[in-house]
Amino acid sequence: MGTFLRAVTDGVLEGGVYGLMAVGLTLIFGVLDIINIAQGIMVVLGAYLTYVLWTHLHIDQFVGLLITIPAMFILGVAVQYLFIRPLRGRERTSMSLLACYAVAIIIEGVLYQIFGSNYVSYTDYWTSPQATVEIGGYYLPYIYLFGFALAVLFVVLIYWMLYRTQFGRSIRATMQDHTAARLIGIDVNRVAALTFGIAVAVTAAGGMVYGTTTAFNPNTGYDLISRLLAIIVLGGMGSIGGALGAAVLMITVESLVDVYWNPQWSVVVFYAVLVLVLVFRPQGMFGRKEARAQ
Amino acid sequence: MKPAVLWRGGSLVALVAVAAAVPLLNNPLVTNVGVFVLMYVGSAVAWNIFSGFTGYISLGAAVFFGTGVYTTALLTEHLKLNGGAVFATYPLGGLAAAVIAVPFGLIALRVRRHTFVVVTIAFFFIFQLMAYDFSWTGGTLGILGPIVNWDPNTFYNPFYYTALIVAVGSAVLAWAIWGSRFGLQLRAIRDDEDRARGLGVKTMRVKLTAFVISAFPMGILGGLYFFLQGQALPEYAFNPFYDLTLALMSFLGGFGTLSGPIFGALLLEPYLGYAQYQVTNAYVAEVVLGALFLAVIIFLPRGILPTVGEKFTSWRVAWVRRSAGAQAAPAEPAGASPAADAVKTGAAGSGAPGGGSQR
Numbered sequence: 001m002g003t004f005l006r007a008v009t010d011g012v013l014e015g016g017v018y019g020l021m022a023v024g025l026t027l028i029f030g031v032l033d034i035i036n037i038a039q040g041i042m043v044v045l046g047a048y049l050t051y052v053l054w055t056h057l058h059i060d061q062f063v064g065l066l067i068t069i070p071a072m073f074i075l076g077v078a079v080q081y082l083f084i085r086p087l088r089g090r091e092r093t094s095m096s097l098l099a100c101y102a103v104a105i106i107i108e109g110v111l112y113q114i115f116g117s118n119y120v121s122y123t124d125y126w127t128s129p130q131a132t133v134e135i136g137g138y139y140l141p142y143i144y145l146f147g148f149a150l151a152v153l154f155v156v157l158i159y160w161m162l163y164r165t166q167f168g169r170s171i172r173a174t175m176q177d178h179t180a181a182r183l184i185g186i187d188v189n190r191v192a193a194l195t196f197g198i199a200v201a202v203t204a205a206g207g208m209v210y211g212t213t214t215a216f217n218p219n220t221g222y223d224l225i226s227r228l229l230a231i232i233v234l235g236g237m238g239s240i241g242g243a244l245g246a247a248v249l250m251i252t253v254e255s256l257v258d259v260y261w262n263p264q265w266s267v268v269v270f271y272a273v274l275v276l277v278l279v280f281r282p283q284g285m286f287g288r289k290e291a292r293a294q
Numbered sequence: 295m296k297p298a299v300l301w302r303g304g305s306l307v308a309l310v311a312v313a314a315a316v317p318l319l320n321n322p323l324v325t326n327v328g329v330f331v332l333m334y335v336g337s338a339v340a341w342n343i344f345s346g347f348t349g350y351i352s353l354g355a356a357v358f359f360g361t362g363v364y365t366t367a368l369l370t371e372h373l374k375l376n377g378g379a380v381f382a383t384y385p386l387g388g389l390a391a392a393v394i395a396v397p398f399g400l401i402a403l404r405v406r407r408h409t410f411v412v413v414t415i416a417f418f419f420i421f422q423l424m425a426y427d428f429s430w431t432g433g434t435l436g437i438l439g440p441i442v443n444w445d446p447n448t449f450y451n452p453f454y455y456t457a458l459i460v461a462v463g464s465a466v467l468a469w470a471i472w473g474s475r476f477g478l479q480l481r482a483i484r485d486d487e488d489r490a491r492g493l494g495v496k497t498m499r500v501k502l503t504a505f506v507i508s509a510f511p512m513g514i515l516g517g518l519y520f521f522l523q524g525q526a527l528p529e530y531a532f533n534p535f536y537d538l539t540l541a542l543m544s545f546l547g548g549f550g551t552l553s554g555p556i557f558g559a560l561l562l563e564p565y566l567g568y569a570q571y572q573v574t575n576a577y578v579a580e581v582v583l584g585a586l587f588l589a590v591i592i593f594l595p596r597g598i599l600p601t602v603g604e605k606f607t608s609w610r611v612a613w614v615r616r617s618a619g620a621q622a623a624p625a626e627p628a629g630a631s632p633a634a635d636a637v638k639t640g641a642a643g644s645g646a647p648g649g650g651s652q653r
Contacts, residue, residue: 087592
């Protein structure tokens with residue numbers, strides 16, 4: 001029973017962090033109708049930024065977020081402005097997918113050039129044995145708790161922004177109908193750029209927590225993006241609650257397979273769940289039918 | 295129309311003749327790079343038969359390639375094949391890939407657009423992880439191929455000609471499908487799948503058939519790759535870069551056109567091969583590749599061949615008009631604002647090298 005509880009706790013806490021990254025991805029999809037394939041490598045970039053701030057300037061990673069989040073926000077807006085906005089025409093969707101892939105390759109190449117392919121892991125207070133709390137006979141690192149809290153905080157902020165502010169209203173209007181939103185005077189381009197910026201900015205937080213709990217190198221981006229894609233497809237693309245639910249569910253399943261079967265197969269089970277769900281429910285768990293019928 | 299067809303057919307025959315003559319240079323390095331170029335030409339053309347014609351972008355092509363790699367590897371290992379006998383297993387690699395494509399397609403083709411892309415990526419990872427984790431695939435150590443002591447000067451020739459046959463075969467197949475009723479059905483799906491179904495196209499059957507057909511050449515080339523490298527490793531058999539490169543080549547040359555993927559592969563693969571030899575600068579090469587990709591998407595969104603073709607036509611029309619004595623020329627640039635002008639010249643400047651080399 002202890003191991004079961006532990007696996008579920010780990011899964012839920014880690015799932016929250018994946019949920020945060022996936023919310024960014026699903027927001028971009030909802031507003032711009034594109035998939036930001038670069039989201040995975042941007043998480044890794046966020047992790048490296050935190051790493052650099054810690055090793056060179058000794059800035060604690062939670063404090064470092066004050067720098068990395070605005071930096072990633074600017075990166076997101078720039079990518080949208082330079083590479084996504086100019087795309088027009090019938091193949092816009094597939095072209096934007098490839099544009100994001102190209103951005104991912106560039107970031108990956110730059111990271112390899114600077115940091116090499118060795119795995120990096122932080123060694124500071126948050127990864128030390130002191131930073132743990134004992135619950136029911138096993139030690140839970142603080143970073144899991146604080147990372148989860150951070151993810152919850154950001155998701156609540158995003159929800160608040162979406163449902164309680166004028167800007168959030170424009171985002172939701174744009175998600176529902178681009179043309180109509182433009183007709184009633186919403187600057188759709190501005191909404192798209194800021195949404196992209198926000199969605200990329202949350203990867204800074206996600207990357208920080210990810211980097212603290214897991215060793216990473218530039219190649220980790222592929223692993224992350226494939227998981228995130230599986231999560232948002234499972235949750236129903238464009239659905240924020242769905243992304244959160246799917247993230248927690250998938251990571252919990254993975255962590256249970258880890259404990260009860262074999263860590264080697266947990267990732268296979270992860271994707272197999274995705275395939276199975278799509279066979280029976282092509283619109284994802286929480287997706288609306290009309291949203292899928294594109 | 296007729297002269298255009300003749301001109302195209304003639305240039306294709308010339309291209310094949312030049313390609314067939316490459317091993318006569320007796321330079322093993324050139325032949326080696328040539329094998330890879332032809333492998334990518336064949337794969338990109340095969341990829342285009344499904345993804346280009348139907349508009350379903352698949353990033354799971356490496357599943358078929360890797361299936362071919364492992365089929366040939368396992369057959370070679372268990373039947374203790376050597377030398378030329380290994381070549382006989384290539385069609386079986388293609389067949390295995392085609393068989394895998396049936397369940398893969400039945401599941402993945404239920405969803406469209408983005409979701410389809412994601413499902414193909416998921417399948418890709420499932421296969422890669424299986425190659426890593428099953429005991430009969432040799433895990434991370436992979437499977438070693440037979441060692442042959444052929445003359446190093448002509449070592450690559452059999453591989454080269456096999457790859458050439460597959461590449462030409464795929465191109466002929468793509469050309470035959472393009473004009474056929476089947477090809478029209480595929481393109482109808484690309485333009486509007488619901489309407490195509492309404493008009494009586496059995497969309498699932500048609501899509502699945504194209505998916506299976508496109509898998510076959512990739513499986514053959516996978517087997518070829520195994521013998522060429524003398525090793526089947528999960529990270530090279532199931533390589534995400536393979537999927538991406540095929541998509542990039544097709545988009546570079548012209549997505550969904552017949553000659554686009556051939557042109558894209560001929561243009562890109564030598565660069566990638568070169569970058570591989572420059573190991574110290576491999577990451578810089580990666581950044582350059584990404585930047586090139588972005589430039590193509592933004593300045594030549596429909597690929598080099600269609601865009602250049604259009605530019606050429608409009609330029610010729612303008613030239614014909616001007617020489618006919620009409621004085622429409624000076625009216626053009628007056629209306630645009632200075633900013634737009636700057637953007638235009640900037641775009642033209644960056645676009646020019648590609649366009650120039652093309653002509």
